Amino acid sequence: MERINLEFPAGKPARRSALAGVVGSGDLEVLLEPNGAGSTAVSITTSVDGMGRIWEAVLTRILTAAPLPAAKIEINDFGATPGVVRMRIEQAFEELDAAGGTR
């Protein structure tokens, strides 16, 4: 198990919280909460060691391609592939806009 913390530039604070995924085999849980304007902080706990550079590359691609709200993102990962990571994070951001989200 390994913990990784990363930070990325972002826009205005996210308006609320959102949740996506489960800590199941090949999957991950994403908890997204509002953060102060201008930055998104990601804290990852992953069952797979030694993948820090890949996480950084994958998250840079997901979080800097388009302007996104500023969020605190907690990721609990159980061996998800980069494609699944992308889908779960995008799902969480979509939940922010959807009616009747987690909160």
Added chain:
Amino acid sequence: MNTNALLKRSSFIELGARERARALLDARSMRELIGPFERFVSPWLAQQNVVTQADDGVVVAKGRIDDQPAVVLAIEGAYQGGSLGEVGGAKIAGALELAAEDNRRGVPTRAVILFETGGVRLQEANLGLAAIAEIHSAIVDLRRYQPVIGIIAGTVGCFGGMSIAAGLCSYLIVTQEARLGLNGPAVIEQEAGIDEYDSRDRPFIWSITGGEQRYRSKLADAYLDDDAEAILATVRELFRTGLPAHNRSDRHADFLACLAGVDAREQARPDAVRALYQKGL
């Protein structure tokens, strides 16, 4: 089966724990207690290098079913095999205890438990076992006032101490994908040998512990398709029926009498087991 009917049907098994709870509660009535953002995670897993889930794999959802106060306790089978540790177990036990307390104060809160669990979480050992014992007591307390409905949808099934919890429920609903057993197949194979019980032989395993077999053996009260609407309709109907005349667990003498008639020299076959229980119960 008719392909169109199958495509139109909304699966219950494919839903996660939170969505299953939402599917059973009246529209817009769901309110989650001790939700993921409160982060009551297992204090023991991280110490053993296991990644935690923010809700510890248990969803406590308050709301209404058929416009009556209800709580749905949903176990997430995808997280650690739905295993119950200190936190998740306490969430279920605590919610059931509060529902019983509601009833004593005149609020008719009823409960649904979605079993998707291999039983106790081995990493939390005795704390998980203690929590499961508390769940047992809480079910027995609450079922005096309101039905406690258990649902085993699949695909994890319901094993270990939680299979006893399923047996204590006022009513138990299963699907074809469900399995119910005190010991899981791998454990039986390990202890009794592959000749006795081949855990990889899926048709064999389901023929012994599967939902249909358990229903035909009178260990479950409803055998349903994997259809969220049908499951919801049955839950409502059972709550309307009210308390059963006899709880299954109160009929232990009848079950024991059936078991006394088993000839252990012969390997048990599914049809023989059905016949045994159907005759004696």
